[in-house]
Amino acid sequence: MAQIIPFKAVRPTRDKVSLLAARSYDSYTAAQVESRLRDNPFSFLHIVNPGYKYQKEISGQERYGLVKNRYQEFKEDGIFIEERKPSFFVYKIVNRDGLEFVGIVGAASVQDYEDDVIKKHEDTLEFRELLFKEYLKTVGFNAESVLLTYPDNLELEKIIIAIMQSRPEYEFTTTYRDTHYVWNVDDEVILEKIQNIYSQMPALYIADGHHRSASSYLLAKDLRQENPNHTGKEAYNYFMSFLIPESDLKIYEFNRLVTDLNGMGKQEFLIKLDEHFRIENRGMEYFKPSKLHDFSMYLDGEFYSLSLRKTKYKINNALDALDTHILYVTVLKPLLGIEDLRNDQRIEYSHGKRDLAYVKTAVDSGTFAVGFGLLPVTTDEIKKIADEGLKMPPKSTYIEPKLRCGVTVYEF
Known part of the structure; x- marks a missing residue:
């Protein structure tokens, strides 16, 4: 059964979130990266591209160390704050095409990944898994969620709708013309209800983020071996995920x-x-x-x-x-x-x-x-492939939603 837990997120202050949130780095052109780094000192791109400060291309472990430094500077400058209590986050996106996506940001279990409770449908490249594992190990945080999906659940939908009746913690529109809404959920009764609903689900499916989830699993294996007092409850035993019902996924060919x-x-x-x-x-x-x-x-x-x-x-x-x-x-x-x-x-x-x-x-x-x-491939096809332990050819699906990096950050 699936284990999804709340976590103490690090996240931007309300006034900075629209400036900080960024798409995945590789989705920008070089000119777009340059303009954002030049004109927006609060962009998350400054963290993942730390060499800009020195006008130098930096890679490998040297870059990873500087990423960690930039991240700490954002925290020291009060751009990021840390939740006082473990939380889930209800996250809603209305994109420029009018499509709406609503789900929950929480932490998924690497043990569920290993036990195939979290099911995969795509092959990964080992060198990319290892590179990202080393990156995570050095920087100590993850700012981009894995997209997981589950069968529509009426009880969970009702909880989410009730939460969205209140004022969101964040409401911002990007230059890409997508509007993002985020609600912080830290009420212990509601947290327990959400966890119980997920615990009754026999399986979750990776929609997007196979390399990120694989790297998180490899990282957990490393840190388990290095920690003589390992209990299974450490933050490295989980990875940040955005969980969304199947009916909300939009799959393109x-x-x-x-x-x-x-x-x-x-x-x-x-x-x-x-x-x-x-x-x-x-x-x-x-x-x-x-x-x-x-x-x-x-x-x-x-x-x-x-x-x-x-x-x-x-x-x-x-x-x-x-x-x-x-x-x-x-x-x-x-x-x-x-x-x-x-x-x-x-x-x-x-x-x-x-x-x-x-x-x-x-x-x-x-x-x-x-x-x-x-x-386009259908959700049913994805699930059948995963259930049979098979893997799709590369570039079989282009799936939305695409979350912004840096809106919630998971530390381990």
């Missing part, structure tokens, strides 16, 4: 772009595709697939629909039925010669918020030879 046809001409490529797909030329019509195992393809100025020939493809498990996997085993690997979906420089990914116009433009520019459009 990742479309695929490939630089060349692996030495084939257009007609040869179409003939080889015909083995596994029924192909229809859609001309200039923007064709977007509307059912499972159908794909859109943009090639040489025209759209095509590709419908999987079910007699030629066998489905034996949840992974076999996944469209990103089908495209990989029938097209990307055997025809286009792309085996390593993470590292092959010939393939790029475009999340579905950019739509097929982005795919068309990228191919028309000559940068890519062909683009493929897919349906």
Whole structure:
């Protein structure tokens, strides 16, 4: 059963939160980072990019140590404050598209991660896990939640709605035009009710943050071994998470772009595709697939629909039925010669918020030879993959919401 606990968060003062909160560092362009660091002394980006103070690129352990220093300076300057009592946080986001996401920020158990109570659907890269583990070990805090999801729960929904009737601790709109609301929950009766509800859930599912959760698990293993008085209740036994009901998740597809046809001409490529797909030329019509195992393809100025020939493809498990996997085993690997979906420089990914116009433009520019459009993966598909202990291909899902870094910070 899932163990979710409240924690004593470190968080910005009410007047600074809108200035401090930041997206994930890698979501900014270099120019955006530069402008925020130059114009906003309170941005969380100053903490994670400490070399800016010295106008120098700094990496590795030297950077980690400076990140810790910047974080301590923010605390010393009163930009961050620490909760007096363990708390949950009800967090609501209304994004610029009008979509609304509501969930609870709490601490999830690394033991649940190890025991597969917290289920995974995505492969991780070991070197990234180890890098982030060392980062966490040095800085001593985590400022970006793992996104977990659970089946809709009416009792928990009623508690959250009641909490949201009061004034939020934070209410701010970002330059990205998303509005964030945060309620602090420290009433012991309500905390216990929330914990009890989660404890009755047989499983939680990682929606986003597989590397962060894996690194937190590795960190806990290290610190357990180094602590002769380990009890299991230390802060390192948990990691900060944003828990959201399944119905609130918004899942977009990742479309695929490939630089060349692996030495084939257009007609040869179409003939080889015909083995596994029924192909229809859609001309200039923007064709977007509307059912499972159908794909859109943009090639040489025209759209095509590709419908999987079910007699030629066998489905034996949840992974076999996944469209990103089908495209990989029938097209990307055997025809286009792309085996390593993470590292092959010939393939790029475009999340579905950019739509097929982005795919068309990228191919028309000559940068890519062909683009493929897919349906978004569903929550049920994610859960089936995780329940069967399987892993999706990289870039199978682009999931919202995306929390801001630094709104709540978890120390260990």
